[in-house]
Amino acid sequence: MAIQDMPGASPWTQRLLAIYGALVLFFLMLPTVIVIPMSFSDSQYLEFPPTSWSLRWYREYFGSSAWMSATWTSLLVAVLTTVLAAPLGTLAAYGMHCTSDKVRNALQLLVLMPVVVPSILVAVGVFHLYAIVDLNYSITGLVLAHTALAVPFVIITVLSSLNNYDMTQEMAARSMGASRPQAFLSITLPQIRFSVLTGAFLAFITSLDEVVVAKFISGGENATITRRMFNALRDQIDPTIAAISTCLIVVSVLALAAVQIFGARSKGSA
């Protein structure tokens, strides 16, 4: 394909389009980028650019036992969610890939539901369910709910990499005496491992960033960081949240970078 592939378009049209595109990208990036320098401001009022710099709001964040306990709750829940969602999602994707088309299509639709059902409805529903089985305000309850929300992302990524994978390799291994689980673990899994990792990162971020369900079913000493942030933001714009946001942005950047690298590798190997 040609370098700038707009046949016949005048240089002016192309320039205008480039300016417009760059402005939209600026709009997308601006809020994320602006929070970071602001979090290093010394002022009560979030200003840009900061007139004096300090780590004041980071000290506030890391020195507050309430924020810290919420941070640990969120991290614990996100890690446990990842540990559950990655294997469950991989198994489900493998099962769906190997079964008949009809069953696979039905399961695919079912699995996509948590992505499209409005989160407020999931939140209200789970809150009621947990009131019956006494799981509200518990880590177990949060992990189960977040796993249900995160597992579709693992299934989607693993399923798409299985679609590009040649299953006859597994058959070859089995014809030479390997059992089905052996063939999967030693032949298939190593080749789809980057998609499993991508799904795992997606699951981690899904859990860490989830607000609405956590707002309903987490609380007390098991309140998540997003729940606390949401409640704090309803009252006032606390600069401590700029410091917390910066930390969350760093986690997102690292996760995105990891996924980009895994993505490039899995495309290279498949």
Next chain:
Amino acid sequence: MSTATAMNADELARGQRRERAQFIGLSLPATLLILIIVFLPLFWLSSLSFIDRGGELSTENYQRLAGDLYIEAFVVTFQISAAVTALCVLLGYPLAYWLSRKPQHTANLLLICVLLPFWTAVLVRTYAWLVLLQRNGLINNTLLSLGIIDAPLQLAHNLTASIIGMVHIMLPFLVLPLYATMKSIDGDLVRAAVGLGSSPTEAFWRIFVPMSLPGLFAGVVLVFIMSLGFYVTPALLGGGRVQMLAQRIESTITIFSNWGAASALGVVLLLMALALVALLHRVFGLDKLFVR
């Protein structure tokens, strides 16, 4: 000889069926979890919506939805979702087109600007907009120092702020499928049209745009569905002035503890979302949406 093959084929078929059943079993833990956490409570919500405050079976809750308060929530939700979707198309289509006509490595670099917000927490981005739009925020200060305004504008805590925040959050959901579709359009087709005497503008509108419609449709429906049920951003950036369906459901439960009325609202919201999902599935194939 022939009976032996027949038997083998029979056995093979049976073995295959057994194996398929086992494969469904592998999906069971994940699907069961989704059924219990997501589906079961939704069924319960729908049944609750048919029980009135006295505990009797009735359609009272649905009749109440015709009241002004709820009608207004529906109208506002539709207006905001439509505005957000339209703005996303206006911003996203030219961006996706520009990116899709760039060489791969440049496009990949620029795409990071779309992916990074996509990966950043919705709450963090909403907070960032609160900071940008506040009374002494960057936008007010810039406008003041440029002499465009004399006094700070009320930018946050209203409808406009909610729409800006939502567009920012939804835009990647439109750009990503649209970009994927545009990337697969063969540039030679447009070139051929121009070579055969069509003007570049005409070739763009009559060749390129129609071929990009499946991706545009997917993005539009996705953004619209997500806007209908959106909670976080309008709740924070609207400052209590913007009451979309999701906030109405939340306040009906947490303030008025009226589960029946909230459930009825929820059922209607769910049905609208599912109808749009079904439409999307029919036209585009939902499974394709997420596979890049």
